[in-house]
Amino acid sequence: MPELVVLWTDALIFLLIALVLLFGRLAASREHLRAPWRTVARSRMGMGALVVLGVYVLIGVTDSIHYKPLLPEAERSAGVMHSNEVQSLLDYLLTPLREQQEKTYSAPLATHLYSKENIEQADGQMVRDYPRLKYGGAHLQDPQQDWAADVAWTAIIGAQEALLAWLLVVGIITAWLAHRAGRSFFQQCQQILYSRTEVPWRVIFIMLGIVLLAAFTAANLGVKYHLLGTDKVGEDVLYQTLKSVRTGLVIGTLTTLIMLPAAILMGIMAGYFRGWVDDVIQYIYTTLSSIPGVLLIAAAILMLHVYMNNHADEFASLVERADLRLLFLCIILGITSWTGLCRLLRGETLKLRELDYVQAAQAFGVSHFTIIIRHILPNVLHIVMISVVLDFSGLVLAEAVLSYVNIGVDPTMNSWGNMINSARLEMAREPIVWWSLMAALIFMFTLVLAANLFSDAVRDAFDPRLRGGK
Amino acid sequence: MSDVLLRIKNLKTWLGTGASPVRAIDGIDLEIKKGETFALLGESGCGKSMTALSIMRLLPPVGRIVDGSIHLGETSLLDLPENRMRNERGGRMGMIFQEPMTSLNPVLTVGTQIAEAVCIHDADPQQDIKARVVELLKEVGIPDPEQRFSEYPHQLSGGMKQRVMIAMALAGRPQLLIADEPTTALDVTIQAQVLALMKQLQQESGMAILLITHDLGVVAEVADRVAVMYAGQIVETAPCKAFFQTPRHPYSRKLFQSIPGRDKRSERLAVIEGTVPPLDQAFSGCRFAGRCDVVMAICHHQIPQWDQYAEGQGVLCHLQGGAEATVEPPASVKEHAVAAVEKSPPTPLLSVDGLKVYFPIHKGIFKRVVGHVRAVDGVSLEIPVGQTLAVVGESGCGKTTVGKAILQLIKPTAGQVRFDHDELTQLRGEALRRRRADLQIIFQDPMASMNPRMLVHNIIEEGMLAQGIGGQAAERRMRIEQLLEQVGLPASAADRYPHEFSGGQRQRICVARALAVEPRLIICDEPTSALDVSVQAQILNLLQALQQQLGLSYLFITHDIAVVDYLAHEVAVMYLGRIVERGTVAEVLDDPQHPYTQALLSAVPVIEQAGRRKRIYLQGDMPSPANPPVGCYFHPRCPQAMDRCQKSYPKAIVLSETRSVSCLLLEK
Structure with missing residues (x-):
């Protein structure tokens, strides 16, 4: 059995998932919590974005299950059964991508390297040419002739598989919906086709189709070629971008998780108690927000760096080390970004505490703590919700910027910021290497766009000013 | 030339689309003569403000006029293109709103805001605009008009702001002034000032006023004629004096009886049972039938016809000429007599x-x-x-x-x-x-x-929990149901949210x-x-x-x-x-x-x-x-x-x- 390894960020991610599930159960039983989410579920834009986000989350979660693989029989020694290297489930699934390392740069779907080398031919003659890749398109006899047909054929097979998978999934969901609504399967299909269902299933299915198409084509092509090319050391760029998904998600979600308790507690306390409590908290956050965030982050990360170098023996593996640095980055980003939400909550609480129902509770002799939990917190939750989803995309982008200036995640860790950072040199190279940057941008852009569209839908549903009327 | 200034015929304004639009105004007819004060009286949600907005064609985006006509003088307002309608707004028709605080732009001086109205509607190149503004301010009784000209709204009191609003409405020398609850947000002494001002302005300029209010007292003070609205319809029209002597419609009579006062001290006030029916349906009978105490069998399945029993007086009721005969309230009303102010021991x-x-x-x-x-x-x-x-x-x-x-x-x-x-x-x-x-x-x-996020049950329970009374959960539950019955609500109310109740019911929960x-x-x-x-x-x-x-x-x-x-x-x-x-x-x-x-x-x-x-x-x-x-x-x-x-x-x-x-x- 492989030995399971739970990294710090893994633990927090699973905690977050547990919290979300718990909240989901709670919300299901309370009408006022359920109603806005139902509005979200009816929004076409929101649900379309959710499908895309779901794919990202799936990638992120599979990448968060870490383990130490078993050593091959031959290398085992007494007591040492496991490799020292920590892998994730995603690594395992992407084994072909991970292991098919070329020598250096190669363009997307290429069969030859991107730089000329001296090649010794069968007759002993040295020729300076682009050598064939070790893995990419290695099965082709004559790349010049077969390449286009092979790529097209592989893509078509992928598309067909995608279609089959899509039909299967859509069929199951439609059958389930038909069963629930008490309609026949055919009627349910009609309902969905003419977009008459409450939840916009048509949009969801279309998005699902697009996602499956992309996934299956990429999978088929990725095994035979390097779909997005390789980087300087010949590592597959598709693999790197997929690994970066987790980093982006972790930064986007854990930072909020870390800052939320402080922001909520401090914001509500400042607004509710007023007086010196308010003064102290306001003083803290005005001071904190007037220090340039980047400086604070740089200082903290460099300190951590020094600590890690001095205590190298405390970290069992490179992955653990990089993980700690990631967690630390989340904490630092959290510390610098809670002030905005705190300020919002303080203002809202100032308003709420003057409301009659809070006064009525005071007149009953209800304790301050109970009033905060029962009356204030539920009534500011919509602000928390809106700012959490809005902050997410900002944080993903922040990671890219920080890694670009070298104070982000560990250089050994895959992240879009690191990819963009290394692309700095590649862009200056002649001929230009564009695919690393492009791949990072496309993946990041899709995630941020989906997150933004989804947060728009959430805000529309939760913002009381936009509610009503209809 | 007739002396009718505004004539509304069969106006229908619906809100929202889809299967069941809300029929906010469902076929009203009214006429306002030149120089008279016409009061539109009704409770909240009966469609008074919608009527005013329909006349001004300022309906919210969800609202639309589906039928009827509105004539101002000879002009059909509903047929005007928007750019000509703009000239009518603030020109021949002025409007003042309930809340003077939000009707004025806080970052512009009072003078600028009135001058804007003057420039648009009273543009006379020879005339000094500032002089005209000062004149207007003087007209509405603002002391030191020259100095007030350059002050901001926040420097003025509520009554003063409402005067400024009136001055703005007067800038276009309107023939019709629509006043939508102009004094509701003001104190009584200020209300008296503003009402007196409106009366005086009317006498000077001879404009007509459409006064929208829920306050019978205000109507009695200033109106010449009254129309009572209920659930999107006018149920009674009468000259003011006749209306206050003998209200004809059962609803109007109930309104009078429910006003508290000294003479009713020792009895229960008459209440109108039930609530206004939802307006998103087509009615097949009288709208008031469900709450009327002189209801007849016919009321439920036949829509009453407008009964014009005298010149300028009419009532929408199956009872001919309203219900004069049954003015005496039911005897049961008096049973709750209080032993009047008996002197209790001075502890x-x-x-x-x-x-x-x-x-x-x-x-x-x-x-x-x-x-x-x-x-x-x-x-x-x-x-x-x-x-x-x-x-x-x-x-x-x-x-x-x-x-x-x-x-x-x-x-x-x-x-x-x-x-x-x-x-x-x-x-x-x-x-x-x-x-x-x-x-x-x-x-x-x-x-x-x-x-808003708590169930009625939890709301009532909160105090009991904080004070540690009421015993176990089951006992508390019984007590809560008992309390709800005591204030006249069904026990099932405990498992609902506050927003599901009407205003009066909510106050009962409180x-x-x-x-x-x-x-x-x-x-x-x-x-x-x-x-x-x-x-x-x-x-x-x-x-x-x-x-x-x-x-x-x-x-x-x-x-x-x-x-x-x-x-x-x-x-x-x-x-x-x-x-x-x-x-x-x-x-x-x-x-x-x-x-x-x-x-x-x-x-x-x-x-x-x-x-x-x-x-x-x-x-x-x-x-x-x-x-x-x-x-x-x-x-x-x-x-x-x-x-x-x-x-x-x-x-x-x-x-x-x-x-x-x-x-x-x-x-x-």
């Missing part, structure tokens, strides 16, 4: 002595205290067991602060609050927490006083919540002023019945004299943080001694022409409590002020056992 339950609440004013970087807002400045009062003391006064006089200071929701700056031998201001922590069960509060806005901890004194902070007249009657009935059953004492904070007259035993009149006059209801309301009380009472619009007091118009507004006048606080506005009044604040002069007045006029 005060609550006695407040020299209560002061000052709010510090901070200034500068170090937030030094530079002064105080004297919200409550030495108030003394007593409430005996089982009696009601009403505190009346205009907004900003500190009456709500008194209530909250008694409850210790706001810490008093000085003074004593003795409740049943306990000094509340000295109580701390657990002792105070336990005492809180005895004193409860009901707020003005029932929606804001309940957490009463139930207060009762849950078995209080002995309830502070009612304007509990009915956010409600319609007919709903107000329900709540007042409930409060009175509870007082008899449970022997509760009330501190009733209000600005509505009619409610005081109906419910209270004693009255205290407040002005600028101090009580200027107090006594029993009969003493104070029949024979007011303080000039302020006299002015306040005279400003209240009354329905009976005979009972109208001689109107005393107060000049100006209430001064700021941060900087009260030297001497008697009232002297700058007092019509009977003397030199001595500026010297020192007059002491309370005790006239009888129950009566005291703070005025130098009464000093011998």
Whole structure:
């Protein structure tokens, strides 16, 4: 059995998932919590974005299950059964991508390297040419002739598989919906086709189709070629971008998780108690927000760096080390970004505490703590919700910027910021290497766009000013 | 040329689309003659404001006019293209709104805003625009118009802002002025000023006024003709005098009966049972049938026809000419007779002595205290067991602060609050927490006083839990259901959210919540002023019945004299943080001694022409409590002020056992 390894960020991610599930159960039983989410579920834009986000989350979660693989029989020694290297489930699934390392740069779907080398031919003659890749398109006899047909054929097979998978999934969901609504399967299909269902299933299915198409084509092509090319050391760029998904998600979600308790507690306390409590908290956050965030982050990360170098023996593996640095980055980003939400909550609480129902509770002799939990917190939750989803995309982008200036995640860790950072040199190279940057941008852009569209839908549903009327 | 200025025929305005649009206005006809004041009377949600917006064609995006015609003079307003309609708005038709605070742009000076209206609608190149603005300001009775020209809205009081709004509406020299609840947000003394101004302007310019209001008193004061609206239809039209003598429609009659007052003191107020039917349906019978007490079989399945029984008088009812014959209210109404004001033994339950609440004013970087807002400045009062003391006064006089200071929701700056031998201001922590069960509060806005995210059950339970009464969960549940029944709600209400109830029902829930901890004194902070007249009657009935059953004492904070007259035993009149006059209801309301009380009472619009007091118009507004006048606080506005009044604040002069007045006029 492989030995399971739970990294710090893994633990927090699973905690977050547990919290979300718990909240989901709670919300299901309370009408006022359920109603806005139902509005979200009816929004076409929101649900379309959710499908895309779901794919990202799936990638992120599979990448968060870490383990130490078993050593091959031959290398085992007494007591040492496991490799020292920590892998994730995603690594395992992407084994072909991970292991098919070329020598250096190669363009997307290429069969030859991107730089000329001296090649010794069968007759002993040295020729300076682009050598064939070790893995990419290695099965082709004559790349010049077969390449286009092979790529097209592989893509078509992928598309067909995608279609089959899509039909299967859509069929199951439609059958389930038909069963629930008490309609026949055919009627349910009609309902969905003419977009008459409450939840916009048509949009969801279309998005699902697009996602499956992309996934299956990429999978088929990725095994035979390097779909997005390789980087300087010949590592597959598709693999790197997929690994970066987790980093982006972790930064986007854990930072909020870390800052939320402080922001909520401090914001509500400042607004509710007023007086010196308010003064102290306001003083803290005005001071904190007037220090340039980047400086604070740089200082903290460099300190951590020094600590890690001095205590190298405390970290069992490179992955653990990089993980700690990631967690630390989340904490630092959290510390610098809670002030905005705190300020919002303080203002809202100032308003709420003057409301009659809070006064009525005071007149009953209800304790301050109970009033905060029962009356204030539920009534500011919509602000928390809106700012959490809005902050997410900002944080993903922040990671890219920080890694670009070298104070982000560990250089050994895959992240879009690191990819963009290394692309700095590649862009200056002649001929230009564009695919690393492009791949990072496309993946990041899709995630941020989906997150933004989804947060728009959430805000529309939760913002009381936009509610009503209809 | 006829003398009809505005003619509306079969106007239908619907809100929303889809399967069941809300028929906000469902076929109304009305005519307004030149130079008359036409009042559109109705409760909230009956479509009065929608009518005004339809005339101006300023409906919200979801609203649309589906049928009918509106003619202003010879022009058909509904056929005009938008650019010509813009000339009519503010040109021949002016409009003023309910809330003067939000109707003016806070970042522009008053002069600029009026000048804008002048430039658009009264563009005369020879004329100096500023001169015209100043003239307008003078016309609406604003002192120092030249200086006011360059002031911002926040520098003006509410009454002044409403005058500015009227000046803007007058800029285009309109033939029709639509006034949508123009005085609802104002105090009675200011309301009297504004109504008098509108009347005077009308006489000078001969314009017609469409006055939209829910206040029968205001209608009686100023209107020439009245139309009563109910559920999107006009149910009765009549000249003002005839209407107040004999209202014909059962709904109109019910409205009159539900107005509280002295003469109804010993009886339950008539209430209109049930609620207005939802308007998203097509009706097949009379809309009022479900709530009418003279309902006949025909009412339920046949839509009544408009019955024009005299020139300019009509009623929408199956009873011919309305229901003159059945004016006598059902006998059962009287059964709840109160044993009138019997003298209870003078054991005060609550006695407040020299209560002061000052709010510090901070200034500068170090937030030094530079002064105080004297919200409550030495108030003394007593409430005996089982009696009601009403505190009346205009907004900003500190009456709500008194209530909250008694409850210790706001810490008093000085003074004593003795409740049943306990000094509340000295109580701390657990002792105070336990005492809180005895004193409860009901707020003005029932929606804001309940957490929208809690079930009614949890809302009522909260106090019981905090006070640790009511035993186990099952017992509490029984008690809650019992409380809900006591306030006239079904037990099933416990498992619903506050927003599922109507305004009156919500206020009942608030009463139930207060009762849950078995209080002995309830502070009612304007509990009915956010409600319609007919709903107000329900709540007042409930409060009175509870007082008899449970022997509760009330501190009733209000600005509505009619409610005081109906419910209270004693009255205290407040002005600028101090009580200027107090006594029993009969003493104070029949024979007011303080000039302020006299002015306040005279400003209240009354329905009976005979009972109208001689109107005393107060000049100006209430001064700021941060900087009260030297001497008697009232002297700058007092019509009977003397030199001595500026010297020192007059002491309370005790006239009888129950009566005291703070005025130098009464000093011998």
